[in-house]
Amino acid sequence: MAVYGYHRTSTADQHLDRGIKAINDYCIANNIKIDEMFTDQKTGKNFNRPDYQALKRIAKNKSDIIIISEVDRLGRNKEETLKELQHYKALGVRLMILEIPTTLVDYSTMESSLASMLMETINNMLIEMYATIAHAEMIKREKRQAEGIQTMKDRGEWDKYGRPAAIDYDKFKKEYGKVQAGHIKPFELINQLGMAKSTYYKYAKQVKDELYTKEVCTV
Missing domain, CATH: 1.10.10 (Arc Repressor Mutant, subunit A)
Structure with missing residues (x-):
């Protein structure tokens, strides 16, 4: 079993420190040793990110763990994010998401099969809900940006602002x-x-x- 951390920011201007610290603090508090931390400073619209792809290649063994701070740090596109989650589930790789406490509970050790099934169902529902919110925020932001650009074009200011x-x-x-x-x-x-x-x-x-x-x- 190996434990990996992953954090992403959308641009190089944004700092990675906060998310990395949150993951490290959780691991220290719970006596978990991280084998490797992966970080990207790329958009969350897709998964074509160098460190994420490196993580995906190495985190493929049953009982491996990936820790992230928030669902949208993994990705902002709901459909693509859920595909990635299904990929890890099929491999037996566990995803722990700090903003969703129920994903931090090790339900696989529960004595009751019904209890573990309910916990897994709850986790899946919560993850999909958070992924939906992240996706909606991305669509809203893109809509605002497109409207802003169109407004500048209508005023004849796009060359001034949109193309430095x-x-x-x-x-x-x-x-x-x-x-x-x-x-x-x-x-x-x-x-x-x-x-x-x-x-x-x-x-x-x-x-x-x-x-x-x-x-x-x-x-």
């Missing part, structure tokens, strides 16, 4: 020094320069690669 202009790399490199020095956060620089997040991370990687190459050449 490309910024000169040399200018970015100069300003990025503030992030490296810890004076400002990445999202603050993104807002200041009015650039896309994808461009920010591409340029930031380029700066780090240049610095690494320079250090190697001077050794």
Whole structure:
């Protein structure tokens, strides 16, 4: 038996610390040793996440345990989330969800088969309910975003707000020094320069690669 933790945030700007701490605190309080912690900073709309896929490949033995803080940290798409839960159930892998206390009870050790069946039924109902809520929140957020974009398009402002202009790399490199020095956060620089997040991370990687190459050449 192996125990794995999993936590996800939607973007790289969001911190993983809170969810990881919740899982670690629970394990310490219940004398559970985590063999490995997996984390992703990707959208919960699908399961094409590197660490999640690595977890799925390794958590396949009967009695293995996966601990997550909330259902929506696993995924926000109800149908896809339920498929993943069914996948683990078929393998005999147990999912423990901190926001659903009944999933933390080891019903497999109950003497009464009726009691364990009722507990499993309750868990399945609660998980589906939480997955439904997460899915509804995702749909609502996407609807609001689409409406907001359409409103900006109707006002002729979409080019200004929806498509940040490309910024000169040399200018970015100069300003990025503030992030490296810890004076400002990445999202603050993104807002200041009015650039896309994808461009920010591409340029930031380029700066780090240049610095690494320079250090190697001077050794």
